[in-house]
Amino acid sequence: MKIDEIGVKIQADAADSSKKSAKTNDAFGDILKKSLDEVNKLQDKADDSIKSIAAGKVDNIQDAVVAIEKADISMKLLTEIRNKAIKAYEEIMRMQV
Numbered sequence: 001m002k003i004d005e006i007g008v009k010i011q012a013d014a015a016d017s018s019k020k021s022a023k024t025n026d027a028f029g030d031i032l033k034k035s036l037d038e039v040n041k042l043q044d045k046a047d048d049s050i051k052s053i054a055a056g057k058v059d060n061i062q063d064a065v066v067a068i069e070k071a072d073i074s075m076k077l078l079t080e081i082r083n084k085a086i087k088a089y090e091e092i093m094r095m096q097v
Contacts, residue, residue, distance in 0.1 A: 035078070036078070038074070039071075039074045039075060039078050042067075042070050042071040043071045043074075043075065045067050045070075045071065046067050046068045046070070046071035049063075049064035049065075049067045049068055050064075050068065052064060
């Protein structure tokens with residue numbers, strides 16, 4: 001591959017990434033709301049799986065366990081994101097103006 005071809009490829013990749021970032025330029029609040037909604041849906045699905053297991057209506061228990069673990073992991077991730085946001089806020093509040 002020639003150097004000129006690499007330069008053209010880099011420019012094309014940069015143009016593609018700028019187009020993608022323009023399309024995905026959602027507000028932080030919108031991204032947060034979508035994430036919370038997704039975690040909520042996973043929690044609801046896990047609750048339904050638990051109810052199905054308790055009622056004996058589950059044919060494949062592996063799917064139920066996977067749904068419960070997905071909900072658990074997403075909740076842990078959400079909790080860690082919240083903790084990081086609180087730490088960042090506290091750090092900003094400690095700054096002297």
